[in-house]
Amino acid sequence: MRVTDDQTHFEMTKISDSEAAPQRKISNFVFWNQTRVFILILSLTCLTLTQINSQIFTFTVICMDDLIVENRMNNATEPHWIEGSTEKSILFSATAVGALVGLIPSVPLLNRLGVRRTLSVCGLFSTLGTFFTPIAVAWSFYLVVLCRFLQGLGISVILTVLGVIPTSWSPKSEYSTYLAILSCAWQFSNVIFMPVSGILCDSSFGWRSIYYSFGVLTGLLYFVFYMFYTDMPGIHKNVSEKELGQIKEGKPEHTVREAVPYRKICTDRCVIAAWVSFLGGNLGFITLLLYGPTYLREVLQFDVRSTGYINALPYALCAVYKFSAGKISDRVNFSDKAIYTFWLFSSIIGLGIGYLIMAFTSDRNVAFFAFAFAIVTSGLIIMATVKCLAMRCQQHCHFAVSAISFLSYCVQFISPLCVGVLAPDNTPEQWSRLFIIITIIMIVTNAPFPWLTTQQAADYTKRKDSTGFSAEKY
Structure with a gap:
């Protein structure tokens, strides 16, 4: 039987994994029946590198003083663009613009090409943008943009595939752990590149070596991803029948091709509540993610190398916190809604406490402790939102999650503009005002979440039979 692109895709297939399995040749090496773990590690590595590339400028901006010196030595009449707050805000926001543009076709592309091809193309863009940044800096500001x-x-597509890969590759009993580990891409990106960037910036290699190193590494790892990853476990040659049975246990045997019910999802009050909640929580997280190095360097007065190390520490602790939360959640007997509601509110409360302490303290050590506490506790926001949407939207989760991707990139676009307006001089007073405003927004946007969300699958997720009537999924 010939298998078409639609048939092999994780969303649009008309055959089950068990039906696809006989058509594949199972390798003699099946990773000790743990191929899904290797898939998890490989996917996490690629997502982490992509996230690192988008963040490198947030750190190197504090150690690019050589550009100013060179500009003055050349007797330039105009200041270098790196000295302008407007230009830096544009560069901070340019990544968000690119993410928004790429997100628009992401759902159709994922439906047609699958995660493997779509994410690999995104990895290629990230590789090119990172590797050629130092060259662009020497030529033109617009090339850097x-x-x-x-x-x-x-x-x-990072957030979108974050909801798809665990659904395809993790057993139902390991979903929370799989999601928790995969979502650590944001934390691991800081754990890895912050200390490395601090060392390289302070060395004879300089900040340019950061872009070259991560650019090459990203290209190599995405090549491995493209060669090894498949959109369904049932067509992977290294997945044994035993492991395939573990992955499929408790999941529907068959999926059918269905149009995404966009209007019903967008008018679902549970989905809307999750989206609004994520918008507020993500504002708190993204501000620390983008401007953590600037806050530590300009406001708390840490040196460049110290900034690299101490900014990485809370993200490392956050990764441990998320992994522990995922493992515990897979073992406790509480309802799924109770679990993801606890995840969300523990994160929002932690962020709020951290922000308020930073707003009202003048002690550098206390401010750093609050900064670290806010980052550590923020880690469960994405887990809570994705799990809520996955349970509510089921097979249409990729669209619902792509919407929070859109919100996230809107925040990344708006946040630099707001910081540029509210804290243009990086004074403690300006940052205190910014922290208070963000705290209020987080409280208002998250208050409705427990009242409007539900763990029950929506009616539009029920499989339709050939006559068009809904049937319960089995």
Whole structure:
């Protein structure tokens, strides 16, 4: 039987994994029946590198003083663009613009090409944008904007595939753990590139070596991803029958091709509540993600190398926190709604406490502790939102999650503009005002979440039979 692209895709297939399995040749090496773990590690590595590339400028901007010196030595009449707050805000926002542009066709592309091809193309954009940034800096500000735009295209589907890969590859009993680990891409990106960037910036290699190193590494790892990843476990040659049975246990045997019910999803009050909640929580997280190095360097007065190390520490603790939360959630007997509601509110409360302490303290050590506490506790926001949407939207989760990707990139676009307006001089007073405003927004947007969300699958997720009537999924 010939298998078409539609048939092999994780969303649009008309055959089950068990039906696809006989058509594949199972390798003699099946990773000790743990191929899904290797898939998890490989996917996490690629997502982490893509996220690193989008963030490199947020750190190197504090150690690019050589551009100013060179500009003055050349007797230039105008200041270098790196000295302008407007230009830097544009570069911060250019990545978000690229992500928004890439997100628009992401759902159709994922439906047609699958995760493997779509994510690999995004990895190529990220590789090119990162590797050529130092060259672009020497030529033109607008070329740097283009490189940042390409890095934005690279991260455009990260949040969307974050909801798809665990659904396809993790057993039902391991979903929370799989999701928790995969979502650590944001934390691991800081754990890895912040200390490395601090060391390289302070060395004879300089900040340019950061872009070259991560650009090459990203290209190599995405090549491995393209060669090894498949959209369904049932067509992967290294997945044994035993492991395939574990992955499929408790999941529907058959999926059918269905049009995404866009209007019903967009008018579902549970989905809307999750989207609004994520918007507020993500504002708190993204501000720390983008401007953590600037806050530590300009406001708290840490040096460049110290900034690299101490900014990485809370993200490392956050990754441990998320992994522990995922493992515990897979074992406790509480309802799924209770679990993801606890995840969300523990994160929002932690962020709020951290922001308020930073707003009202003048002690550098206390401010750093609050900064670290806010980052550590923020880690469960994405897990809570994705799990809520996955349970509510089921097979249409990829669209619902792509919407929070859109909100996230809107925040990444708006946040630099707001910081540029509210804290243009990086004074403690300006940052205090910014922290208070963000805290209020987080509280208002998250208050309705427990009242409007539900763990029950929506009616539009029920499989339709050949006559068009809904039937319960089995």
